[in-house]
Each structure stands twice: as C-alpha cells, then as structure tokens.
Amino acid sequence: MRVRAQIAMVMNLDKCIGCHTCSVTCKNVWTNRQGAEYMWWNNVETRPGPGYPRQWENQDKYNGGWALSGGKLVLRVELKKSYKPPGLDDYYHPWTYDYEVLFSETQAEQQPVARPISLVTNEPVDVKYGPNWNDDLAGTEYILEDVNMSETERAVYTQFKDVFMMYLPRICNHCLNPSCLAACPRKAIYKREEDGIVLVDQTRCRGYRYCVAACPYKKVYYNWKTGKSEKCIFCYPRVEAGQPTVCSLTCVGKIRYMGVLLYDADKVLDVAAEPDPKRLVRRFADEVLLDPYDPNVVAAAREAGIPDDWIAAARRSPVYKMVKVWKVAFPLHPEFRTLPMVFYVPPLSPVVTTYENAYGAKITDIMPKVSELRIPIQYLANMFTAGDTALVEQALKKLLAVRIYERAKNVAEPGLAEKAKAALQEAGLSEADAEEMYRLFAIARFEDRFVIPTNPKRYTNQPQVQRGVVGLP
Ligand code: SF4
Ligand code: SF4
Known part of the structure; x- marks a missing residue:
C-alpha cells in the first residue's frame, strides 16, 4: 500500500x-x-x-x-490516432460590441446597431454559442x-x-x-x-x-x-493556507465541501483499467480510497510522510463521509477512467410531485418514492455511475430517508414516524447516521464544510500544524 x-x-x-x-x-x-x-x-x-x-x-x-x-x-x-481539441465555435469567440457606431452614426431612418466584434480577430462575429x-x-x-x-x-x-x-x-x-x-x-x-x-x-x-x-x-x-x-x-495558494477555493467560498447554495481523502497509489492504475465501468465506480470508492481509521492505513500514511494533522483531517473530512462511508457522492463520468477527485451528490428535487388533481392541489404524499422523482434515475446514472442505476437509487433513498426522518421530528402527521423508521431501514441508515447527514447536508457550518489542513511544505511553523500534536488514537 x-x-x-x-x-x-x-x-x-x-x-x-x-x-x-x-x-x-x-x-x-x-x-x-x-x-x-x-x-x-x-x-x-x-x-x-x-x-x-x-x-x-x-x-x-x-x-x-x-x-x-x-x-x-x-x-x-x-x-x-486523432487529435481533436474543440474549436472556437465549440466555445465562443470572446466579443465586444462596436459601440462607436452608436455615437458616430448620422441621422438615419433606422436606429444604429452595435454589432458584436471578435476580441480575437477584431472582425464582426456571429455569436452562436457560449458558456x-x-x-x-x-x-x-x-x-x-x-x-x-x-x-x-x-x-x-x-x-x-x-x-x-x-x-x-x-x-x-x-x-x-x-x-x-x-x-x-x-x-x-x-x-x-x-x-x-x-x-x-x-x-x-x-x-x-x-x-x-x-x-x-x-x-x-x-x-x-x-x-x-x-x-x-x-x-x-488559498488551499495551502487552509482556505477553501474561491468557487466554494462564494457558493450561494453552500453546495460545496472540501476535505482530505487518503488513497492507495498502488491501486490507481489497476482500478482505472477495470474492464467493467460499473465495477470501476464501486472499486474506486472501496479499494482506491482508504479508511483513515484503519490502523494499517495510518501506519502506511505515516511511513509515507503524511503528517498527523492531515490524517486527522482525513477522519473529519466531509468528502470521506459522503463518498466512502455513506456512498452518496459519485465521480462525473467514471467511465472516462481518469478517477476524478471531485464528486457529486445526485439531486432529488423537486420533492413534492404527487397531487391528486392539478388544481385541487390535495397532496397525497409530500415525499415521493425514489422511482417517482422527476429527474430520471437512468439519466443521473449515465452521468455519475457509468449507468449503474442501483448505486444512484441507493444514494437517493438515503437522502430521501433523512428528509422523511427530519420531517417526522418536526411535523405531527399521522403515520409519519413509522414511515421515517421504514425509510431509514430501507436505506440502511441508523438514526445517528440520519442526524449526522442532516447536520452536514442541511445546516453545516464553514468549519464542517471545509476541513482543509495547511500545506506541510509551506506552513511548517504554524501552530495548528505542529507535527504529532494532533494525537491519533
Ligand atoms: S449555487 Fe451552484 S451556481 Fe450558485 S455558486 Fe453554488 S455551485 Fe455555483
Ligand atoms: S486533471 Fe482530469 S479533469 Fe483536470 S484537466 Fe486533467 S484530465 Fe481534465
């Protein structure tokens, strides 16, 4: 290892x-x-x-x-034997407008029009695509x-x-x-x-x-x-100082989480070459990504020179929890075999879908079944699990079970408590899991969303990274 x-x-x-x-x-x-x-x-x-x-x-x-x-x-x-980077038409010509024409035009029947001008060629450009x-x-x-x-x-x-x-x-x-x-x-x-x-x-x-x-x-x-x-x-430069990336920091929806993952470099090529892409997704989480609580992993990490505060951060990592423990986050297009280290929790929304009739708006069940969700599971699976719908379904069941559990805690609805219990059981979650998932997904604070130890090569004198101080059991 x-x-x-x-x-x-x-x-x-x-x-x-x-x-x-x-x-x-x-x-x-x-x-x-x-x-x-x-x-x-x-x-x-x-x-x-x-x-x-x-x-x-x-x-x-x-x-x-x-x-x-x-x-x-x-x-x-x-x-x-074919090298095909996208062309500018697949992105777009960066452009500005010919504003001058708006000021210099003499009196005419038609209003002057500022046409887009390519910033690359300075020629007029017909904008046909963009980000x-x-x-x-x-x-x-x-x-x-x-x-x-x-x-x-x-x-x-x-x-x-x-x-x-x-x-x-x-x-x-x-x-x-x-x-x-x-x-x-x-x-x-x-x-x-x-x-x-x-x-x-x-x-x-x-x-x-x-x-x-x-x-x-x-x-x-x-x-x-x-x-x-x-x-x-x-x-x-921000991550080295223990700060989240700018996109994460400024994210309005607070959808981004950052943390340490320990992995086995010896397994990378073997798993990337797994013939069955669906198996590759499971082996990625199970074999390449490591358990920071495993004493063998800790010993090997220390031997590899990974500082104790990084190992401690790996244990508190929200990414580790979501990807390896709960298995609710997946890499984008794992079948490309690059083993991405950015992962996605597939979306549930919208949760409310079932009405008895369109305008009477009598809600029959505010929490639909996973199979009734509006976004097709196959579509999500094609993006995140190489087409393996079972993995996505399992993840969505967990997310839904947490919502039902939290609703049951706060809403006096007949039969909801039993429903919550059944949903947790079906998703393979304990009440403690549901509480922890709720905390991390719904109300996590900055320090829970971003568990980023400072860079050992650049911040050796900072008190929070003193070697060996963190004290791993
Ligand atoms: S909510 Fe979505 S679009 Fe808005 S900042 Fe966050 S990741 Fe970006
Ligand atoms: S690290 Fe992966 S996603 Fe990033 S540029 Fe390279 S291949 Fe693309």
Missing part, C-alpha cells in the same frame, strides 16, 4: 440554484485577462443540454480520456445534443409533462489518473505529491494542446495570447 493524500471536493447538486456566482468569482480572480476570456475554469451547465464546450462528453467527437486496448489503458487520442447558452432552458432543442440520453428518451423529455432540469457546476477534477498529464509530451503537467492538485508548468508548456484534446472533461484551455495551456489550479 502506497498512501497518498489529496484535497478533494463534493458538490451537492440538490442545492445548486444555478446562479453562476462560482463561475463569476473564479473568473474575477483567475481568468480576467486577455487570452483567457473564453476560459471558464468553473462553469455551470443547465442539464439536459450540450454543456461547455459544446458536447464535451462526446468522446466519439473529441477522443478524450482513456480506453482499454488489450486490457491496457491507452489514451483515446493515441488509440484513434451558458441554454441556461435555464428545459425541454428545448438543446436536449437533443445531450449524450446521456438515447434518442427515444430525448424525444420523451422534450414533452412538457416530462420535462426536467438540473444544474451541473464543473471544475477540473484533479484526477488520480489524469489523461491531460499523460498526453503532455513536454511533461509540463504535474500532480502535486502533497495535495494532489494538477497544475500546468507555464515555463515548460509549448502550447501543443494535446492536454486539451486528452482531457475528457475539457478542463484545460489554450490561451491564444500566451500560446500556452491553462487550467483550474484548485486555488492552490
């Missing part, structure tokens, strides 16, 4: 309101400069829809991520470009009565098996030993863009001004 530690993230999609505050604050801090206008290190997508860049999930189009060839992991770009092009548009033609549904399903979910919508915020996943890193011929991309953050060394990068093509999440961007590639840096 080769233990490593990584700062990882969970996003609880039940609470994302699609406000884009995360994207805007990230842009203000990191990409508010020439050459980076079209870069959204954090973006929020309305789903179903094509995402940003357009149809990034379609690996037949882009050849990103890993494939298996003769049981071995091979980059799809190499296997297909939130189908924002809040459910059931429109954009659904037809979503690769997570079959053609028949797409036809169904454009019908008004079946329409559904959810938000998907995305950043670089700081993967354990990053295809961006593997594709770089200059070895400019590296994964930091101490916290797992994946970075591009700007002095080594020559702008070949193999990383852009190879990342299946399209989270490396080419800076047209500097001629180099850039990506989300997980706000490493």
Whole structure:
C-alpha cells in the first residue's frame, strides 16, 4: 500500500440554484485577462443540454480520456490516432460590441446597431454559442445534443409533462489518473505529491494542446495570447493556507465541501483499467480510497510522510463521509477512467410531485418514492455511475430517508414516524447516521464544510500544524 493524500471536493447538486456566482468569482480572480476570456475554469451547465464546450462528453467527437486496448489503458487520442481539441465555435469567440457606431452614426431612418466584434480577430462575429447558452432552458432543442440520453428518451423529455432540469457546476477534477498529464509530451503537467492538485508548468508548456484534446472533461484551455495551456489550479495558494477555493467560498447554495481523502497509489492504475465501468465506480470508492481509521492505513500514511494533522483531517473530512462511508457522492463520468477527485451528490428535487388533481392541489404524499422523482434515475446514472442505476437509487433513498426522518421530528402527521423508521431501514441508515447527514447536508457550518489542513511544505511553523500534536488514537 502506497498512501497518498489529496484535497478533494463534493458538490451537492440538490442545492445548486444555478446562479453562476462560482463561475463569476473564479473568473474575477483567475481568468480576467486577455487570452483567457473564453476560459471558464468553473462553469455551470443547465442539464439536459450540450454543456461547455459544446458536447464535451462526446468522446466519439473529441477522443478524450482513456480506453482499454488489450486490457491496457491507452489514451483515446493515441488509440484513434486523432487529435481533436474543440474549436472556437465549440466555445465562443470572446466579443465586444462596436459601440462607436452608436455615437458616430448620422441621422438615419433606422436606429444604429452595435454589432458584436471578435476580441480575437477584431472582425464582426456571429455569436452562436457560449458558456451558458441554454441556461435555464428545459425541454428545448438543446436536449437533443445531450449524450446521456438515447434518442427515444430525448424525444420523451422534450414533452412538457416530462420535462426536467438540473444544474451541473464543473471544475477540473484533479484526477488520480489524469489523461491531460499523460498526453503532455513536454511533461509540463504535474500532480502535486502533497495535495494532489494538477497544475500546468507555464515555463515548460509549448502550447501543443494535446492536454486539451486528452482531457475528457475539457478542463484545460489554450490561451491564444500566451500560446500556452491553462487550467483550474484548485486555488492552490488559498488551499495551502487552509482556505477553501474561491468557487466554494462564494457558493450561494453552500453546495460545496472540501476535505482530505487518503488513497492507495498502488491501486490507481489497476482500478482505472477495470474492464467493467460499473465495477470501476464501486472499486474506486472501496479499494482506491482508504479508511483513515484503519490502523494499517495510518501506519502506511505515516511511513509515507503524511503528517498527523492531515490524517486527522482525513477522519473529519466531509468528502470521506459522503463518498466512502455513506456512498452518496459519485465521480462525473467514471467511465472516462481518469478517477476524478471531485464528486457529486445526485439531486432529488423537486420533492413534492404527487397531487391528486392539478388544481385541487390535495397532496397525497409530500415525499415521493425514489422511482417517482422527476429527474430520471437512468439519466443521473449515465452521468455519475457509468449507468449503474442501483448505486444512484441507493444514494437517493438515503437522502430521501433523512428528509422523511427530519420531517417526522418536526411535523405531527399521522403515520409519519413509522414511515421515517421504514425509510431509514430501507436505506440502511441508523438514526445517528440520519442526524449526522442532516447536520452536514442541511445546516453545516464553514468549519464542517471545509476541513482543509495547511500545506506541510509551506506552513511548517504554524501552530495548528505542529507535527504529532494532533494525537491519533
Ligand atoms: S479533469 Fe481534465 S484537466 Fe483536470 S486533471 Fe482530469 S484530465 Fe486533467
Ligand atoms: S455558486 Fe453554488 S449555487 Fe450558485 S451556481 Fe455555483 S455551485 Fe451552484
């Protein structure tokens, strides 16, 4: 066992309101400069829809991520011998408007119009796409470009009565098996030993863009001004000081959680090469991610030089709880085999769906069954568990059971207490689990959502990181 530690993230999609505050604050801090206008290190997508860049999930189009060839992991770009980074039309031409025409136009019959001008070419440009092009548009033609549904399903979910919508915020996943890193011929991309953050060394990068093509999440961007590639840096200067990333700090819905995960580096390639993608998801949580309470893991972690305060933080990590203990958070598209370290709690909402008649509004059951939820389980499974509906169903049952349990505590409704008991039992949760999940999901404070130890290489003199002081049993 080769233990490593990584700062990882969970996003609880039940609470994302699609406000884009995360994207805007990230842009203000990191990409508010020439050459980076079209870069959204954090973006929020309305789903179903094509995402940003357009149809990034379609690996037949882009050849990103890993494939298996003769049981071995091979980059799809190499296997297909085809290198396809998205073009500007798949993102958008950053543009401004020709405002001058509004002031200089002489009297005419028509009002003057300020046309969009490309900031790259300075030519007029016809804007046809953007980072939130189908924002809040459910059931429109954009659904037809979503690769997570079959053609028949797409036809169904454009019908008004079946329409559904959810938000998907995305950043670089700081993967354990990053295809961006593997594709770089200059070895400019590296994964930091101490916290797992994946970075591009700007002095080594020559702008070949193999990383852009190879990342299946399209989270490396080419800076047209500097001629180099850039990506989300997980706000490493903040994380090193024990602070959450800007997107997490400013998140209006408080959907983001950050904490330490211990993992076994010896298992990474073996699990990434698991032939059955559905098994890969389970093996990722069970075999790659480690239990920080296990004495063998603690011994191996200490031997690997992981400080005790990091091991203690791994025990308090909300990410560990949600991903490994409760199994309610999953990686995005695990079938790309990069082993992402950003995880998602699938959304339940809307909870109230069942009315006896539309306008009498007599609620028959305020808590529906998981199978009655508006967002199809298969759709969520195609995004988060390589199509394994059982895993998503189990997670949603747990989330729903906690809500029923909390409602039973506060509402005097006949039969609700029994219902709560049955729901917890079916979800495999104890009352103590439900209390803890409620605390973390609903009312968690800053220090519960972000358990980030300071960087051992840079903050050795800070009192909170004195070696050995934390005292592990
Ligand atoms: S999400 Fe893409 S850019 Fe980020 S580490 Fe994974 S492969 Fe690399
Ligand atoms: S700030 Fe939070 S709630 Fe708003 S879009 Fe971003 S992740 Fe969602």
